[in-house]
Amino acid sequence: MLELSVGVDIGGTKIHAALVDGQGRIYVEEKLPTDSAKGADSVMERVLQSIERMLDSAPRAAQSAAIQGIGIGSAGQIDFSTGTVAFAVDTLPGWTGTRIKARTAERFPDLPVIVDNDVNCAAVAEQRIGAASGLRNFICLALGTGIGGAIIADGKLVRGTYGGAGELGHVSVDFNGPRCSCGNRGCLELYASGPGIARIAREGSFSFADSRQVIEAWLAGDSQANQVMDIVIRALASGISGFIHTFNPEAVIIGGGVAEAGERFLHSIRQETERRTSAAMWKAVQLEPAAAGNHAGVIGAALQMWHYSVLELRGEGGAG
Numbered sequence: 001m002l003e004l005s006v007g008v009d010i011g012g013t014k015i016h017a018a019l020v021d022g023q024g025r026i027y028v029e030e031k032l033p034t035d036s037a038k039g040a041d042s043v044m045e046r047v048l049q050s051i052e053r054m055l056d057s058a059p060r061a062a063q064s065a066a067i068q069g070i071g072i073g074s075a076g077q078i079d080f081s082t083g084t085v086a087f088a089v090d091t092l093p094g095w096t097g098t099r100i101k102a103r104t105a106e107r108f109p110d111l112p113v114i115v116d117n118d119v120n121c122a123a124v125a126e127q128r129i130g131a132a133s134g135l136r137n138f139i140c141l142a143l144g145t146g147i148g149g150a151i152i153a154d155g156k157l158v159r160g161t162y163g164g165a166g167e168l169g170h171v172s173v174d175f176n177g178p179r180c181s182c183g184n185r186g187c188l189e190l191y192a193s194g195p196g197i198a199r200i201a202r203e204g205s206f207s208f209a210d211s212r213q214v215i216e217a218w219l220a221g222d223s224q225a226n227q228v229m230d231i232v233i234r235a236l237a238s239g240i241s242g243f244i245h246t247f248n249p250e251a252v253i254i255g256g257g258v259a260e261a262g263e264r265f266l267h268s269i270r271q272e273t274e275r276r277t278s279a280a281m282w283k284a285v286q287l288e289p290a291a292a293g294n295h296a297g298v299i300g301a302a303l304q305m306w307h308y309s310v311l312e313l314r315g316e317g318g319a320g
C-alpha cells in the first residue's frame with residue numbers, strides 16, 4: 001500500500017500543503033496566503049483546514065493510500081519536543097507561543113504530528129532526496145526575506161537548548177555595521193537576504209526597486225549592480241567561511257529566492273569563500289545549490305514522518 005504523509009510549510013506570506021510519499025514525490029498540493037495580519041489563531045485555522053483538504057483528497061490521489069501522519073515546518077524558532085513556536089519575528093504577528101503540534105493533534109487525534117523549523121525541514125529534504133544525500137555534516141542556508149539556517153552535525157540536526165540553533169542569518173559579518181532587529185550590528189541577513197540586497201542598493205543611491213532587479217542587472221553585466229553584488233558576495237563568503245571553520249562540514253547548501261540567481265552567483269561565492277577559508281577546511285567542503293528547490297519546505301515537512309524513529313516522536317530518544 002502506498003504510504004503518504006501530509007506536509008505543511010508555514011511562511012510569512014504563504015501556506016503550502018501537500019500529500020507526499022517517502023521518496024518526496026508530491027501527489028496533491030495547494031498554496032494559500034498566510035494572511036498573517038489576521039493573527040495566529042486565524043493562521044492556525046487555515047493550516048488545519050488545509051490539512052483537512054489534503055486528507056480528503058487522499059483517496060483520489062492514490063487508490064489505496066495509508067496516511068502516515070502530519071509533518072509541519074514553520075518559520076520561526078520551534079521547540080521540536082513540544083512543537084510550539086518559541087519565537088517568531090513580525091512576519092507572523094503573534095505566532096510566538098502558538099502550540100502548533102498540540103492544536104493539530106487535537107483536530108486529528110489519530111495521526112502522529114511532527115513540527116519543526118522550516119529550514120530544518122528543508123535540510124531533511126536535502127538529506128533524504130537532495131544535494132546532501134548521504135552526508136552527515138552539512139549546513140543549509142536559505143537566502144530569502146530573511147536568512148535561515150540549519151546545521152547537521154554527525155548526522156543530526158543541531159537544535160540547541162530550545163530549538164533556536166542555526167540562526168545563521170544573525171551571525172555578524174561587520175561589528176560596526178547597521179543595527180539588526182536582533183540587537184547586534186552587521187548581521188549576515190542585512191547583506192544577503194532580499195531586503196538586505198535592496199538596502200545596499202538604496203544606500204548606494206542606485207535605482208533598483210528590489211533585489212530581483214539588482215540580480216537581473218548583475219547577470220546582464222550592469223556596473224552599479226556589480227557594486228551591490230560585490231558587497232553581498234563578500235558578506236556571504238565571510239559568513240560561510242565562519243560556518244566552515246566552526247563545523248568543518250562536507251557541504252554548504254545554498255537555497256532560497258536569492259540563490260535562484262544561479263550558477264554565476266554560486267561560482268562567485270565559491271571563489272570569495274575560498275580566499276577566506278583555510279586550505280584544509282576548504283578542501284573538505286563543497287558549496288552546492290539546494291536540489292529540492294522551491295518545494296523543499298513542504299517535502300521536508302512531510303519526510304519528517306519517515307526520518308525520525310517512533311521512539312523520538314514519543315520524546316524517548318535521540319535522532320536515529
Ligand SMILES: [Zn+2]
Pocket residue numbers: 169170171180181182183184187189
Ligand atoms: Zn541580527
